[in-house]
Amino acid sequence: MNSLLALGLLASSSLAGPPRPPRFTATEIFSFTPSNPIFIENLLVLPDNRILVPHFGGPGPDSPLYIVNQTSGTASIIATLPDSTAQTGVAALGNNKYVVTTGVVGANFEFINGSAAAHVLSILPGASTATILDTIPVPNTINLNGLVAVPAASGPPNAERHILLSADSRGGRVLKINTVTRTSSLAFTDPLLGGNPNIPTSIGITGVNGLNWRDRGKDGWLYFTNSAQGTYGRLKVNRQGDKVGNVEIISNIATPPGQENFFDDLAITKRGEAYVTWQTDKLIKVDRNGGQTIILGPSVVGGVVLRYPVAAKLGNSERELYVATGGIDSTGNPLGGQIVKIII
Ligand SMILES: *[C@@H]1O[C@H](CO)[C@@H](O)[C@H](O)[C@H]1NC(C)=O
Numbered sequence: 001m002n003s004l005l006a007l008g009l010l011a012s013s014s015l016a017g018p019p020r021p022p023r024f025t026a027t028e029i030f031s032f033t034p035s036n037p038i039f040i041e042n043l044l045v046l047p048d049n050r051i052l053v054p055h056f057g058g059p060g061p062d063s064p065l066y067i068v069n070q071t072s073g074t075a076s077i078i079a080t081l082p083d084s085t086a087q088t089g090v091a092a093l094g095n096n097k098y099v100v101t102t103g104v105v106g107a108n109f110e111f112i113n114g115s116a117a118a119h120v121l122s123i124l125p126g127a128s129t130a131t132i133l134d135t136i137p138v139p140n141t142i143n144l145n146g147l148v149a150v151p152a153a154s155g156p157p158n159a160e161r162h163i164l165l166s167a168d169s170r171g172g173r174v175l176k177i178n179t180v181t182r183t184s185s186l187a188f189t190d191p192l193l194g195g196n197p198n199i200p201t202s203i204g205i206t207g208v209n210g211l212n213w214r215d216r217g218k219d220g221w222l223y224f225t226n227s228a229q230g231t232y233g234r235l236k237v238n239r240q241g242d243k244v245g246n247v248e249i250i251s252n253i254a255t256p257p258g259q260e261n262f263f264d265d266l267a268i269t270k271r272g273e274a275y276v277t278w279q280t281d282k283l284i285k286v287d288r289n290g291g292q293t294i295i296l297g298p299s300v301v302g303g304v305v306l307r308y309p310v311a312a313k314l315g316n317s318e319r320e321l322y323v324a325t326g327g328i329d330s331t332g333n334p335l336g337g338q339i340v341k342i343i344i
């Protein structure tokens with residue numbers, strides 16, 4: 001762990017030079033506590049500014065879904081998702097509807113084949129409980145990871161979405177889930193979404209991880225990270241969720257990926273800049289040409305210390321970026337997942 005950690009520090013110093021003050025204002029707005037050290041896996045800011053925080057790992061048979069009130073700085077349980085011990089992806093469909101993907105964790109952080117599901121929830125502004133509208137099984141996968149809801153092909157920009165794309169990190173592929181037909185299928189696969197046989201750990205078999213969408217005319221760009229290959233890239237996808245262009249790599253991790261050094265989930269702005277979480281302690285901004293700037297990390301003095309950053313999402317304004325962490329500190333102690341807000 002120490003040598004791997006040193007590698008990570010080396011990478012950041014060669015990238016950023018000597019430690020410098022933070023470039024943006026970052027504030028930890030919430031953290032679980034060491035007595036209940038929930039590993040946050042993802043986040044989604046709702047229109048009422050509360051934050052859904054799917055988490056990984058629980059006793060089962062059902063998992064509680066937490067929501068964070070930014071004003072009070074507290075978390076509460078808004079729903080209990082049946083037959084699940086891990087929550088991974090989260091996306092908004094519109095009309096106060098949301099999807100959270102889950103599974104039952106087996107060996108090696110994998111889902112038990114046949115346990116994956118997409119839960120459709122209704123959460124009204126300010127409501128203290130969600131209604132589970134549907135639970136759609138997603139057979140034949142051992143992983144569901146980053147999730148996006150594809151904007152509808154027609155109708156107003158806020159028309160309800162029905163097609164979800166989910167990264168299957170272990171399968172090196174992207175799955176399509178249709179909330180109307182309640183079916184799932186292979187959307188596409190590509191060698192650039194797959195694993196890396198040179199890395200003999202669970203990171204080596206964790207290909208496409210984070211997903212994010214940006215409109216591009218009648219189609220969209222699907223941005224992704226690939227943990228095993230240490231890449232951040234994009235491809236053109238249509239509003240049916242099908243691949244209509246080649247995969248392009250935009251940026252690479254500084255040193256070969258490993259258990260303590262890999263890209264996790266990402267946020268993308270309307271201008272096409274990415275904010276990528278970099279395990280185990282960094283958040284970087286990647287410009288459209290692939291240039292990287294460290295926003296938070298050991299090379300930034302006085303910034304918030306990220307404990308295992310797992311996901312980033314924009315808030316209700318394009319200037320608000322939120323980062324979720326698993327909450328594991330640099331010595332491996334579970335201190336509780338954090339939510340950090342950054343004005344960008
Ligand atoms: C969030 O917390 C504030 C302050 O305690 C409270 O006034 C507000 O009602 C809470 N919001 C929700 C949706 O529970």
Ligand SMILES: *[C@@H]1O[C@H](CO)[C@@H](O)[C@H](O)[C@H]1NC(C)=O
Nearest residue numbers: 113114139140141142143171
């Ligand atoms: C899941 O189980 C099905 C049915 O037994 C099998 O065909 C498939 O190969 C399995 N998939 C994975 C990813 O293990």
